[in-house]
Amino acid sequence: MTADKKKMKVLIVFMLLLLITGCSAGGNQGEAGDDVSDTEVSENQTVILPEETEESILSSIEGVWKAGEYIGFIPFQIYENGMWDKNAGTEEERMATYEEDKERAAAVLPDFYFEIRENDAEQYIYVTNDNRTYASPVNIVVSDRAADDEYSLFVQRTVEGLDLSEEYPLTYIELNSFVYSEEENKIIYEPVTLILTADGQFLLLKEGAFYSLEHSIQIEIMSGNFSSMTEFRETVEQQYQWWEESGAIEDMEWRLVDLNGDGIDDLILQDIRIELRPIVAIFALKEDSASCELWDLNDSSEFSFCGPSGELMYTAPYSGTEIAGEPYWHYYYDSEWNKIEDFMLMRTVVDSSMAESREEFLQRYQEFIETNPDMAEDGNYYSRYEIDLESGERKEREALSYEQFNEIFEDVMGMEYFNLLGY
Numbered sequence: 001m002t003a004d005k006k007k008m009k010v011l012i013v014f015m016l017l018l019l020i021t022g023c024s025a026g027g028n029q030g031e032a033g034d035d036v037s038d039t040e041v042s043e044n045q046t047v048i049l050p051e052e053t054e055e056s057i058l059s060s061i062e063g064v065w066k067a068g069e070y071i072g073f074i075p076f077q078i079y080e081n082g083m084w085d086k087n088a089g090t091e092e093e094r095m096a097t098y099e100e101d102k103e104r105a106a107a108v109l110p111d112f113y114f115e116i117r118e119n120d121a122e123q124y125i126y127v128t129n130d131n132r133t134y135a136s137p138v139n140i141v142v143s144d145r146a147a148d149d150e151y152s153l154f155v156q157r158t159v160e161g162l163d164l165s166e167e168y169p170l171t172y173i174e175l176n177s178f179v180y181s182e183e184e185n186k187i188i189y190e191p192v193t194l195i196l197t198a199d200g201q202f203l204l205l206k207e208g209a210f211y212s213l214e215h216s217i218q219i220e221i222m223s224g225n226f227s228s229m230t231e232f233r234e235t236v237e238q239q240y241q242w243w244e245e246s247g248a249i250e251d252m253e254w255r256l257v258d259l260n261g262d263g264i265d266d267l268i269l270q271d272i273r274i275e276l277r278p279i280v281a282i283f284a285l286k287e288d289s290a291s292c293e294l295w296d297l298n299d300s301s302e303f304s305f306c307g308p309s310g311e312l313m314y315t316a317p318y319s320g321t322e323i324a325g326e327p328y329w330h331y332y333y334d335s336e337w338n339k340i341e342d343f344m345l346m347r348t349v350v351d352s353s354m355a356e357s358r359e360e361f362l363q364r365y366q367e368f369i370e371t372n373p374d375m376a377e378d379g380n381y382y383s384r385y386e387i388d389l390e391s392g393e394r395k396e397r398e399a400l401s402y403e404q405f406n407e408i409f410e411d412v413m414g415m416e417y418f419n420l421l422g423y
Helices: 003-021 051-060 076-081 091-107 217-222 233-246 358-364 366-371 402-413
Strands: 035-037 063-073 113-120 123-129 132-136 139-143 170-181 186-197 202-206 209-215 252-257 266-271 279-285 290-295 303-306 312-315 323-333 339-350 379-387 394-400
Touching: 051 170, 063 091, 063 202, 063 217, 076 091, 091 209, 113 217, 123 170, 132 170, 217 266, 217 279, 217 290, 233 290, 279 303, 339 402, 358 366, 379 402, 394 402
Parallel strands: none
Antiparallel strands: 063 113, 063 209, 113 123, 123 132, 139 170, 170 186, 186 202, 202 209, 252 266, 266 279, 279 290, 303 312, 312 323, 323 339, 339 379, 379 394
């Protein structure tokens, strides 16, 4: 969570506190429009927020969020008397159930994420479960301290070792998570509460457990939200929007791979229509931003690929006439996203019949044949070249059999050699 977002949250909740204490411009008005009073709102009274204030709150926390670390669980007495009341068994049995629920909450984070974005059809929060996304209605409630109302709305919003309800003015953002039940063939709604505190904490409460919230740049990018990008954003957004509108996005898939060895997974967008799954884009992810390191719309003349172990290859085949080549550069990125090639595989196709005569072929390709005397006759030839990491120059050619060529290719790409030239 960035410092700017924290400051914004502090400011907004401070404004809400002014609303609660009657110090804002929300005082009662007489019929003639004169200010009658700024009476304090009772601690048990729900504050009704103007629509623009609700929008400000949600705007301050725009983005994609997921559960971070487990913080704690509601106290047992609240567990028994509130929304999570089991109403069965002895106190010892209920306590045992309570401890089981605590252990489960600490061990397994909630498997869903939600996105807060600009107003769209009067819905603000979009929740995704099992690759299904639903728009959730939002209810925003403000309180300056715990209140024992009929819904146990505030008194339950506390956690062992962290008495939120007493220390801070709180904003409760209530929504639903959704789970589709195959067995019941319907959507099951599970209540979730986001808690925004005056000191910048942004917490999630679900089924009695409290979690921190993490801003997920990864999920933002995967959902087509490129707001975290500072460069190249407009181009990416326009193209991605076209893919969504045309349905082309259905032919692509996302992968998470650490490509530059910094310990943070990067995002690869691949075209799944081709067996080798050419790379369309690579996004480098950081804590609060993303950058596009590769953007290739695949014009069928060059491709980059990522094998199952995260190794990269690039090819730009050329058909030529009598001699055609299909090179595969094996490369990687360093920590600064410099592209470094370390070896190249090459399939070369020699077909002298495309020349007017054998003599013309030998004359035109005299230098090539002198350098590669074993490739003077028609056929398919396979080679490997080590690449000098400092100069980028190819070293001496190593002739390979097809089996040797294919073994290296398959080790990198996880499949047998794929003939892009078609012959």
